[in-house]
Amino acid sequence: MSTDNIYDPIQISNEFLSGQEISNQVSIEQGFNVEIFEVSKNLSFIKNFGNVAVFKYGTKALLIDTGMAISSNQVVKILKQWGIEEIEYIIYTHGHVDHVSGTDIILNAFKTDLLKIVSHEKVVERFDRYKKTIGYNGIINQRQFGLPTPVFPEDFRYPDITYQDTFEINFNDSVINLIHGKGETDDATYVYSSKEDAIFTGDFFIWSLPNAGNPSKAQRYVGSWGEVLSDISKYNAEYLFPGHGPLIKGKKIIKEILLNTSDCLLWIEENVLKLMNQGNSLRDIQNKIRLPDKYNLPYLLSSYDDFTFLVNSVWRQYGGWYSGIPSELKPPSLFEMGCAYINMAGSNENLVLFLKSLLSDKKYKEASVIIDSVSAVEPDIYQDLKNLIYSSLSDEESSLMAKGIYNFNVDM
Template sequence: MTATVEKPQAAEEEKEKPFLIVGTGTETVAPGLHILRGQGQSFVAETDVGLVVIDAGPGGSVTQGMIDALRQLSDAPLHALCFSHGHIGYNAGVPMWLAHAAARGDAPPRIIAHRNVPRRLARYGETMALQHRMAEIQFNRPPGFFDHRLATHPPTETFDDMLQIGSGERRIELRWAPSETDDAIALWSPAQRVLYGGAALIDSIPNIGTPFRTMRDTVRWADTLEALAALKPRKAVREFGATLEGEEQVQHVLLHTARALRWLRAEVVRLMNEGLNERDILARIRFPDELFAVDWMKPAYGDPGYIVRDIYRSENGWWDRNPTSLHPAAPEAIGRAVANAITDKRGVIAQACALAASKQWQLALHVIDLLATAEGEAPEIAEARSLKAEWLRERAREVPSYVSRNLYRVGADMIEQGTQARFGIR
């Protein structure tokens, strides 16, 4: 008999609010230097050649709100739009800014990015359907939600390490700041010693090792933070989170984060050299409070375990060290064979339910997967899938990472809708 799964309370089932949209309006951090809120915290610098804006926003009402807010600050022409990094969405609003400049009778602004951005955009163009599916899952949105929201627009010029715009006291520098991406940049005002850190500087643990993305270089991110600290900023604006005020605080946050990343690298390398595989390391490693129990290292989006996996995979291949997985059978065949091999299916379900009753959700999921990954509508198989969906939602309540919560919840939705195979979810 198939178990009845009660839906969680509405408040618990509520979808996450849009994570990347931080609000509207502006905030002046120094004369002529302003936060421009939209998708993350964009930035505006008033230079002697015109306005320089970091990130055009995702388009639609968000970008229009950014344009309107900017015009409450200044009537100067827009000199340049700059990509903080090449992730899709942050600059989908470029056409709206170009139309705004044209409507004012201004010259088209320069569209500036690091030289690695065009290569990234070309890769996204090749994999656009995949990018949309991954975004739907990661941000818990319905199928097709991103089909018209992730438009890409190439820059008109690129730079390598540093590009100066303007002159004198009002000049700014665009600096390569590889971190979340290899094409991220920061903005530096030498005269006022104000830093806009872009994707390199957020208010939670660095976003390394996210489950859906390519590997990111942990040590390079630490190098970037130390290079930004060497500028001796008096203020540092983060892409997400409150502005860091005072040279002492800026130094503390930047260098503390770099130190934590270097500790992770050293500890994972030590455990790899002992012969531990990825899962062994995840079970063994302990994250010291002095490095990770601070506000700006909280796992609000990423997670320290994600970083461990990225470091491990930077030195290892894809193999999980189980010879059975070298040349696996098809997933549906494996699920069917395992389920057929279990003669006491009720016993498996009972053991999984016992673990769930003691709130050991992760272990309950491991056990129920012996049946839940099989195809078909046999009573025990259908019940196992229903239980898995229920326990995925329970597991989601335990984890602080936005990404992990969404992956658990979307996985549960797909199981109940019978759509998990379309997304490769098991």
């Protein structure tokens, strides 16, 4: 059967690109309502949290990513409705759980005699690393997405075939090209099909400022990400399947989006390095650097990651973790620092009054530095102020990551 394409991601893309206000297309809620859009009789886009692409050949499928496990039953239903009976290939664009954790549920619902899962070789190392950090990653997800409890899978479906630089799969009498690049992760693959004139970027494109700066994750690669996007633009594809958010159609707009995003990332890396080479501390750079207005584009907003975090990411990649400020090298415990603040103020009452005056001047960041320390000494006295400071900081932020961390410190 073919779908009637009631759901039209291309229309959503066009509205978004023309600057119209639309609902957040990269939120985790996108996975609660899985939709399919048929691009051609052999290729469909499946909207999910972690989109899925499906190539069809008879009743056989090649999937690019499998999405989050929470929505896999919906993906299975949609694949069956589209006439799929067997999964022959799965390509992982990278090893993040929102792209691979649906694999087991999907495979259990189809014939898999010919199955081969293909990924870049570093996906294996990632899964091994995840098994060492299940607790930590659960807490990150809880904090980042505002979930009620820590959530992270305990096991992963490993690839059957791995590659290093490039790989080719023959499916439906056509060649599907896999190309490795470093960006959000070191294990990333983008995929090209000349027959369908389509590029599958995985998370190299996600409809917001690239999340190369996540504060709680392993190293990400701002400059390399920019170079890869420039390479991807050279395929001149008619369709772009992003890792998150709606499908894009049109060679001209796709090239423009890819090159603007590339340019923005390369600008960030170049300018952070320039300031590093001049001897600035990390905090100086954070306060000096501003993203030029030309990057104020609907798909480069700090809605998921945050521009400042990308600055930190470049610093960590090239400069390690020392910030350049000597008091941050071996800082006192929060308890010790809290005692010092309270002594300096003369009493808790004086310090409460001082913090309230900072709040009335909207100096939330200054207040947060003090509150972290003093609430380690007297949690009961400072809890209400701490809630107020962090909820005010959260309200000022645009990115999901900054909001998530600030809100995690609000105890209502």
